[in-house]
Amino acid sequence: MKLVFVSNYFNHHQKPFCEEMYRRLGNDFVFISTSVMREERRKLGYVQDDHPAYVCLAYESERQKEAAMTLIRDADVVIAGSAPDDMLRERILAGKLLFRYSERPFKKKTSCLKRIGHAIRFHRRDLWKKNVYMLCASAYAAGDHASVGMYRGRTYRWGYFPQTKGYDLDALMARKKRDTLMWCGRFIDWKHPDDAIMVAKRLKDHGYDFRLDMVGTGVMEAQLRQLVERYDLADRVRFLGAMTPDQVRIHMEEAGVYLFTSDRQEGWGAVLNESMNSGCAVVASHAIGSVPSLICNNQNGSIYSSGDVDMLYQKIVYLLSDPEEQKRLGSNAYATITETWNVKVAAERLIALINRILGGERSPVIFENGPCSQAEIIKDDWFNG
Numbered sequence: 001m002k003l004v005f006v007s008n009y010f011n012h013h014q015k016p017f018c019e020e021m022y023r024r025l026g027n028d029f030v031f032i033s034t035s036v037m038r039e040e041r042r043k044l045g046y047v048q049d050d051h052p053a054y055v056c057l058a059y060e061s062e063r064q065k066e067a068a069m070t071l072i073r074d075a076d077v078v079i080a081g082s083a084p085d086d087m088l089r090e091r092i093l094a095g096k097l098l099f100r101y102s103e104r105p106f107k108k109k110t111s112c113l114k115r116i117g118h119a120i121r122f123h124r125r126d127l128w129k130k131n132v133y134m135l136c137a138s139a140y141a142a143g144d145h146a147s148v149g150m151y152r153g154r155t156y157r158w159g160y161f162p163q164t165k166g167y168d169l170d171a172l173m174a175r176k177k178r179d180t181l182m183w184c185g186r187f188i189d190w191k192h193p194d195d196a197i198m199v200a201k202r203l204k205d206h207g208y209d210f211r212l213d214m215v216g217t218g219v220m221e222a223q224l225r226q227l228v229e230r231y232d233l234a235d236r237v238r239f240l241g242a243m244t245p246d247q248v249r250i251h252m253e254e255a256g257v258y259l260f261t262s263d264r265q266e267g268w269g270a271v272l273n274e275s276m277n278s279g280c281a282v283v284a285s286h287a288i289g290s291v292p293s294l295i296c297n298n299q300n301g302s303i304y305s306s307g308d309v310d311m312l313y314q315k316i317v318y319l320l321s322d323p324e325e326q327k328r329l330g331s332n333a334y335a336t337i338t339e340t341w342n343v344k345v346a347a348e349r350l351i352a353l354i355n356r357i358l359g360g361e362r363s364p365v366i367f368e369n370g371p372c373s374q375a376e377i378i379k380d381d382w383f384n385g
C-alpha cells in the first residue's frame with residue numbers, strides 16, 4: 001500500500017503517527033509538507049527542523065512541488081489535512097481514494113447564509129465524488145459537515161496522536177502533587193485562561209490549599225498577571241512561560257489536576273491526550289473537539305459545560321477534596337490513551353479500514369469505538385451536566 005499524508009507542516013503532533021506509519025509501510029509512506037511553519041507555532045515548540053527521510057518539502061521549489069504532485073497522483077490512498085486544492089484535484093477527478101483530515105469547520109457559530117456558501121465551496125472542492133472520506137479530528141466535525149450535506153456515512157473518528165509514554169503507573173501516581181492544578185496553552189481569549197484565574201480566586205477565598213501553574217504565553221498575559229495581582233494570588237499562581245513539549249510533560253507528570261478551559265474554537269486539543277497520558281485528573285470543557293471522544297464523564301475525567309465557571313469551580317473543589325478520586329480518574333485516563341487512543345492502535349485500524357475500502361466496501365464499520373470507528377453526529381449542546 002502506498003500512502004501519502006499531505007498537510008501544512010510537519011510537527012511534533014504529527015510525528016508519532018508518521019513514524020508508526022513509516023515503520024509499517026517503509027518507503028511506501030510519505031509525508032508532504034506544503035508550507036513553512038508560522039513563527040507563532042515555532043515559539044510554542046512546534047519546531048521540527050530535522051525532517052525525517054519520508055518528509056517531502058513541497059514548498060522548497062517547483063521541482064519539489066511537482067514531485068509531490070506525482071506522489072499524490074500515484075498513491076493508493078492520500079490523507080489530506082491542510083492542503084492546497086490544486087494538489088488534490090487530479091486525484092479527486094480520477095475517483096481515487098482520499099481521506100480528508102479535518103477539525104470542525106464551523107468553530108464559530110455560523111449563519112445559514114454562510115453555511116450555504118461553505119456547502120457550495122466544499123462540494124466544488126470534492127467534485128461530488130463518493131470516494132472521499134473524512135477522518136474527524138474533532139467529535140463535532142461529522143455534524144458540521146453533515147449540516148452542509150458532506151460525507152454522510154463516510155466519517156470516522158480520528159484526532160491528533162502525540163507521543164504516548166509508558167509509565168510505571170503506581171510510581172507515576174506517587175509523584176503526583178494532589179494540590180497542584182495545571183493549565184497550559186496560548187494566552188488567548190477562546191482558550192479562556194482567565195477562567196482558571198477566577199477559579200483560583202474562589203479557591204483561595206474559601207480557604208483551599210492549592211497551587212496553579214500557568215504554562216504558556218500570549219496576548220492576554222499582561223491581563224492575567226493583573227488579575228493575579230488584583231486578587232492577591234501571587235502566592236498561589238505561577239506563570240512558567242513557554243516550554244518545549246518535553247518540559248510540559250514533566251509538569252503534567254507532577255500535576256494532580258489539569259484544567260482545559262477552551263471553547264468550541266479548540267478544534268482537537270492534543271494537550272488532552274498528553275495530560276491524560278500523564279495520569280492527570282482532567283477537568284475539561286464539553287465544547288473542546290477531543291473531549292467527547294476521549295473523556296467519559298466521571299470515569300476517566302470530568303466534563304463541565306463550556307463557559308460555566310461555577311461548574312468548573314465545583315468540579316475542582318471536588319477533586320482537591322478527594323485525592324483518591326484524582327487517582328482513579330488519572331489512572332483511567334492513562335488507560336484510555338495507552339490502550340486505545342494512541343498511534344499504534346490508530347495506524348493498525350487505519351490500514352485495516354483502507355484495505356476494506358480498497359477491497360470494494362463503501363463505508364465499512366469495523367470498530368465500535370476509538371480511532372476509525374464511525375463518527376456520529378454530536379450536537380453542540382449534548383452535555384447536560
